[in-house]
Amino acid sequence: MIQELKDNYGHLFENDLLNEINQVGTFKEVPEGFKMISIGDYVKAMPLLISGAIKILREDNDGDELLLYFLEKGDTCAMTLTCCLGQTKSEIKAIAETDAKLIMIPIQKMEEWSAKYKSWRNFVFESYHNRLNEMLETIDSIAFLKMDERLLKYLNEKARVSEDGTIRNTHQEIAYELHTSRVVISRLLKKLENLGEIKLHRNYITLLK
Amino acid sequence: MIQELKDNYGHLFENDLLNEINQVGTFKEVPEGFKMISIGDYVKAMPLLISGAIKILREDNDGDELLLYFLEKGDTCAMTLTCCLGQTKSEIKAIAETDAKLIMIPIQKMEEWSAKYKSWRNFVFESYHNRLNEMLETIDSIAFLKMDERLLKYLNEKARVSEDGTIRNTHQEIAYELHTSRVVISRLLKKLENLGEIKLHRNYITLLK
DNA sequence: AAAATAATGTAACCCTTGTTACACAAATTA
DNA sequence: TAATTTGTGTAACAAGGGTTACATTATTTT
Secondary structure (H helix, E strand, O other), X not given: OHHHHHHHHOOOOOHHHHHHHHHHOEEEEEOOOOEEEOOOOEOOEEEEEEEOOEEEEEEOXXXXXXXXXXXXXXXXXXXXXXXXXXXXXXXXXEEEXXXXXXXXXXXXXXXXXXXXXHHHHHHHHHHHHHHHHHHHHHHHHHHHOOHHHHHHHHHHHHHHHOOOOEXXXXXXXXXXXXXXXXXXXXXHHHHHHHOOOEEEEOOEEEEOO | OHHHHHHHHOOOOOHHHHHHHHHHOEEEEEOOOOEEEOOOOEOOEEEEEEEOXXXXXXXXXXXXXXXXEEEOOOOEOHHHHHHHHHOXXXXXXXXXXXXXXXXXXXXXXXHHHHHHOHHHHHHHHHHHHHHHHHHHHHHHHHHHOOHHHHHHHHHHHHHHHOOOOEEOOOHXXXXXXXXXXXXXXXXXXXXXXXXXXXXXXXXXXXXXX
16 A cells, blocks of 8 residues: 555655554545445545545435536545544535545544644645635536536546546436436537537547547 | 634634734724735735624636625635635635624744644634535535525525625625626515515615515 | 337427616716 | 716516427347
8 A cells, every 4th residue: 555655645745644644544445436425424534535536516405416526636525624523414425436546544643643744734724725626616617607618617527537538427417417407418418519529429428629 | 902802712712822813913904895805816814803794706707706605703714724825826806795803814823823723723624614614505506596595595694794684785786796687686686575575675675584 | 039228319398597678766966 | 956877677588498208229138
């Protein structure tokens, strides 16, 4: 494990901290689609992402959902951070977008390291900063963009975090994550295809530009 | 100043920290409507809110805006926190919703206090947590609610932070903050009035329920 | 191979929201 | 007080996106 830890976090943390992480952290692999956190869960460990991508979703009372953002390697979950510290329930849902590798840190260490390591504090603060900015991006999309623009942006993000640049989702799945209906997505996808932006296939989509 | 500091932050911070804040912080009063931060600004001090309310807005490239949330007494601005630490530009706009009193902390102290005071770290973490949750609330509203529901929620928040419980805004101003048009707001306000939820006047609105 | 299931394409329709236009009333200024 | 500006009410229409319904094609199961 130490090697993957060094590769991804070596430039962020001093050696003492890396060694501590190596000692108390547990390595974990999750398959694509694995549900890592549900709304209402109490979180008892903090993940450091080594590889893969995790999608973070919001859900309303009717079960309608909305994609907020993706976590990628080098990221951690700011929501988890606060949940751990405050002992509050999770407000979001986390699902592995691809197969992913992570190091899980027991929450007791967080307070200790925050006092001890400047690099840890900076990491936590920067993590919050990134997450807040991603939330702003999400707000920009739903507040200021029309559905076709949102869709194109969504497809680009999906392609970025996927292994091979293709989007392996059905129209229905896309509709759920954008909180709209399958018919609307099919309609707009066809429009984007006619514009030469994408190529549609059964179960997957490729970007052309 | 020490009294107002104690009243609002005494239960959060230990005495040593309160004394330090008292020494290095500068007291500031701003009138309603005062523009405290614009998008792109570099922020050089962190505010601790003593009284009044600050509204935090997002703006897109066309100058369209959207109300994100209000800061009230006991709050600080998480965005500012990260801007200070990371030396990055502000992503949001902050305007005094009411007359407000604040204590401004020079940013150099933040790193120092984060190492020194557990209560400061907790305050900062909790502040991030609150802001993330408020962003989620905002996302819920724009993603899952219809405009009439958003409007009613907006009116309730406005009334909460105002001195006397009335909403002193024109329909045009409300339209800007919800990122819609004046005609839509007038239409929905009239509907809410007919439902007995509110009473309309020129330049202000009162809630009935 | 036949039947069932899953994914997509598309038409027709409706509702919410956005737009344009204009009337009228209240407040401010000349 | 007359003229102008500001705020509100409302009608008529347009556009985006949500809904229902059904056809077609690909894939999986029997």
